[in-house]
Amino acid sequence: MAERDEAERRLSSALEAAIGLIGTxxxxxxxxxxxxAFLARHPGGTATVSLTPGRETNPGSQAPPAPQRATPGPDAVPPAAAGTTAGATVGTAAAPGAMSGPHAAPLAPGGAAGPEPLHTLTAPLAVDRERPLGTVTLARTTAPYTGADLAVLRQAARLAARHIxxxxxxxATEDIALHLQRALVAEPGRPHPNLEIAGRYLPAGSHTLVGGDWFETVRLHFGRSLLVVGDVMGHGLEAAVDMNAYRSALREVAATDLPPxxxxxxxxxVVAEDGARRPATCLLVRVxxxxxxxxxxxxxxxxxxxxxxxxxxxxxxxxxxxPLGTGVGGYEPATRELGQGDTLLLFxxxxxxxxxxxxxxxLARxxxxxxxxxxxxxxVVDEVLGRLDAHHAEDDVAVLAARVRTRPAT
Known part of the structure; x- marks a missing residue:
């Protein structure tokens, strides 16, 4: 009874540690x-985790991580292949060069003991009846695995599978949202053919779904084009919704051909009358x-x-x-020459x-x-984004570059 209580205490302690260490x-x-890393200590051995591609992963996304392996010490050996059943498989395989089987290793010439057998333990990386995400394998030569070891492996694999x-x-959700954001931002109106443009949108970090940064071009009369960049305050879906509202309103107002x-x-x-809209900064350039x-x-x-x-x-x-949305107004124009070969960069x-x-x-940088x-x-867009390391920026980035198209000599 005391031994069983001690085994249950050790199992409970290991599983409690797993909750704090796996899925951070x-x-x-x-x-x-x-x-x-957890399994290499509880219950011990060389632990290998192999993932299969997930259904949630969209086409074109990154491949699953390479098998992860943790070894508790220099004496551990790589796990041998083991079959997987609906639960877990406990097996014993010989280390390279040794005979297979659960019995003691044969004696080498001269009476010396041969390589010790390799004990393995394998379980699916799955939760209940869900499709397995891969397999987890433990291997060691020190001692065979026990039923308690199997319980730890199964519960740790189940916990990890849920987090994965x-x-x-x-x-997958972030990938969809990012493609939606880029579709919104990367489809500006077409400027006149006399203007070359290039634009980019970069989200903030790896876990920002959408944001409020945007750019736009509007074709005006007499060969002129209006260039726009804007930034709605804040992040997330609300900022993206307000961004789209600003963009739609600007297209409508700009069509009147008013000065910037x-x-x-x-x-x-217009925005100040709608108290639900977030303030936004905006820059207009009529070329x-x-x-x-x-x-x-x-x-x-x-x-x-x-x-x-x-x-x-x-x-x-x-x-x-x-900023827009305050109702204060007070905007003034500024005009400058745009020489041949000059490229404007709005950001x-x-x-x-x-x-x-x-x-x-x-700005001096x-x-x-x-x-x-x-x-x-x-x-200009590629060079500036690269030199300023914009791909690792802490905030959304939207840039729009434009240059008057050079007319061929007659």
């Missing part, structure tokens, strides 16, 4: 490593290729940059009004801002970039 993140590779399935479901600052005034008044000019208007947004034919950058100095704050850093320092000569919109 929603990352299936991390969960596999945690499971393998949740991680796969979350990854008057477009902002009208949009600000007139025929006159070689660009007219700017900003609602609390960071200034754009212009990359010259020599690859150098310059921030555009312009008046900044309050949201996620491109340049760094935690704990003054925004002037962040962008202005200090020197790109290869004659950079076009695509090259």
């Amino acid at each position: 993140t929603l990352d299936e590779a991390v969960t596999c490593r945690e499971l393998a 399935r949740h991680a796969r479901q979350l990854a 600052h008057r477009v902002l005034r009208h949009l600000d008044a 007139d290729p025929g006159r070689g000019t660009a007219t700017f208007a900003s609602a609390g947004h960071l200034p754009p940059a212009v990359f010259g034919p020599d690859g150098s950058a310059e921030l555009v100095d312009l008046p900044v009004g309050p 949201t704050d996620g491109l340049v801002e760094r935690r704990g850093e003054d925004i002037d320092v962040s 962008l202005a200090g970039l020197r790109l290869p000569p004659e950079p076009g919109p695509e090259q």
Whole structure:
């Protein structure tokens, strides 16, 4: 009775430890490593976790993690292959070069004992009757595994399987949301053929579903085009919904062909009447290729940059009004020449801002970039995102680059 009580106490203690050590993140590779590390100590041996592709994973997503293995010490050996039944399989396999079977290893010439048998324990990575996500295998030469060891393995595998399935479901949801966000942002209106454009949207981190950063282009009369970038405050689905509302309203207002600052005034008044909308920053640029000019208007947004034919950058100095949705208004225009070969770059704050850093320092980093000569919109976007490490930014990033298309010589 005392021995059984002690065995139950050890089992309970091991399972309690498993709850705290397995599934600390929603990352299936991390969960596999945690499971393998736990089993290498409880009940001990070399632990190998092998995953199969999941149904929740969308086409084109990453392949399942490579088998995770944890070894408690230098004397452990790799697990031998073992069959899997509806539950778990306990088997004993010989180490490389030894005879198979549960009996003592044969004596080597001279009376020395041969390699010790390899004891294995295998269980499916599954919860109840759900489809297994893979297998978990333990192996050691020190002693055969017991029924208590089997109970620990099955419960730890069950716990890990639940976390891995949740991680796969979350990854699939994030993948759908990200594709939706990119579809919304990456389908701006078509500018006039006299303008080359390139745009990108990058989400914040690996677990941000959607955000409020966006860009847009609107075709105007007389060969002009309106370029737009905006940033709704906050993250998540609500910010994305408000982003789409701002974008739709701007298209409607911009179709009236008002100057950029008057477009902002009208949009600000419309949004201010709807108290449910979040405030947003916005930058408008009306490009007139025929006159070689660009007219700017900003609602609390960071200034754009212009990359010259020599690859150098310059921030555009312009008046900044309050964010949209305040109802205050006060937007003013600023016009500057746009020379041949100049490329405009509009962006949201996620491109340049760094935690704990003054925004002037962040903007100076962008202005200090020197790109290869004659950079076009695509090259400007790629170079800037890469050099500023925007793929690891702490906030959403939306960028839009544009250049007047060079007319062929007649």
